[in-house]
Amino acid sequence: MQGRWPVGGRLPTEAELAQTYAVGVNTVRRAVDLLVEEGLVRRRQGSGTFVTASVAAGAKPRLIGVLVPSNTYYFPQVVQGIERAATAAGVQLVLACSNYDPDVEPAQIQQLVDVGVSGLLLVPNLHLAADPDAHLARLRELPVPYVLVERRPADPRPADPTSYVCTDVHGGGYAAVQHLSRLGRSRIGYLGRLGTASSEQVFAGYRQAIADLGLPEIPEAVARQPVWTGTDMLAYANSLVTEKVRAVVCLGDREATTLLPYLRRVGLTVPDDIAVVAYDDEVADLSEVPLTAVSPPKAEVGRMATELLLRRIELGPVAPVCRVVLQPRLAVRASCGAASGSLVEVRVPM
Structure with a gap:
């Protein structure tokens, strides 16, 4: 055991950690509680404890995930804006395409998380989902920061935690x-x-x-x-x-x-x-x-969404919710x- 787990990875049980590091279970529990308070890990009832952030304070993320519904119409220019901003920040992209199929989105997002991305730029198919609110609620359970791109809640509740960048x-x-x-x-x-x-x-x-x-x-x-x-x-x-x-x-x-x-x-x-x-x-x-x-302003939407995501990764749990709406020309x-x-x-x- 190297003591390092990827974003989305499940930690060993408290008993296993106690045995590995030769400390008491109560000591491990207090340490994990601190990690939960800092937003670095999250407990899931009946599933275990999972890593939510792998970026040390002040360090730059090396990888972000991008999910778009099309790689042929409209979104190529958005991706160009994302790529320019990511390159300027020294960050690499992992790109996935849903082909406007909301049923494949969960698996694609999980695959992006599994490869160790530090955050996600998402264009979910809310307009095709049977229950858009439930679709958004599942995104809030993600173990990494995310920003919606050219999508936003249709009727957000007060204090909705969704950050987005989109066109008016x-x-x-x-x-x-x-x-x-x-x-x-x-x-x-x-x-x-x-x-x-x-x-x-x-x-x-x-x-x-x-x-x-x-x-x-x-x-x-x-x-x-x-x-x-x-x-x-x-x-x-x-x-x-x-x-x-x-x-x-x-x-x-x-x-x-x-x-x-x-x-x-x-x-x-x-x-x-x-x-x-x-x-x-x-x-x-x-x-x-x-x-x-x-x-x-497709490329500008992509650029600003990337910069917002990188800022959210940097600040962690204290990052403010941001809602950016750009006027078209x-x-x-x-x-x-x-x-x-x-x-x-x-x-x-x-």
């Missing part, structure tokens, strides 16, 4: 409508997906802006579906003609890009007849008409008719 998605939906209104587009529709992590917040931002700015509500021009087919797109484009809609906010880039040829089929030109703003800014600039898009391109090639600050009324 609601504000992004609001800003898209606000921008179109300033361009003189008063009849604004909405096309989006259902069931994504951002779908409810973007739509809520759209609806609040319509109300705040006194714009007309057009139920026939508001459509949200889990999946969009060509038939659906054509029917929606025809409804825009019927309702004399002058602009559309789309979640996300793919849906906006798919809509463009159907607008052309029903005789609408972009941006002369109708303006289009997308949310995501992943492939918006590659569309046949480059799309104005709400652009989340609006990347202005040809699809809205405004001067393109600029980034506009999002300013949402409080």
Whole structure:
């Protein structure tokens, strides 16, 4: 026995420790009690005592774990921000991907803990979990510090201990409508997906802006579906003609890009007849008409989340809970008719 255990590792029993180090059981118990008070180990009823921190005071962690739901869309830029911050701090990453499957997350997180990471950056699939609150409660039992990335409790209770760094998605939906209104587009529709992590917040931002700015509500021009087919797109484009809609906010880039040829089929030109703003800014600039898009600060989210996690590791149990929300920007391109090639600050009324 070397007297060293990895983060997440189970300590020998008090009797075994007493025998190994030739001391009384009461002495071992008092020592373990001190470790519990310092947050270095945690007792689990019926399971034993487990290591919660392996970093000595003042020492730098050498390894952190990162769990994302996709390594192809949106999150590669977040990971780039994480990598830059980790490299600057001399820390290495262990990366895992859940592929939007909440059932595999516990095993993946446990594997990250088992390799000895000092902390975790997590993008849990809260929107897909049967019980998001229970999902978050399980995370609070982790033996290492963690920070949520682009996720946060939907309705946190007072004194909720969850730290996170995320984009103001609601504000992004609001800003898209606000921008179109300033361009003189008063009849604004909405096309989006259902069931994504951002779908409810973007739509809520759209609806609040319509109300705040006194714009007309057009139920026939508001459509949200889990999946969009060509038939659906054509029917929606025809409804825009019927309702004399002058602009559309789309979640996300793919849906906006798919809509463009159907607008052309029903005789609408972009941006002369109708303006289009997308949310995501992943492939918006590659569309046949480059799309104005709400652009989340993905790399900056990753960077700030990493720095927050490293700070939490350094401070240990006394680290304050931090909740960081970053405003997105609006990347202005040809699809809205405004001067393109600029980034506009999002300013949402409080």
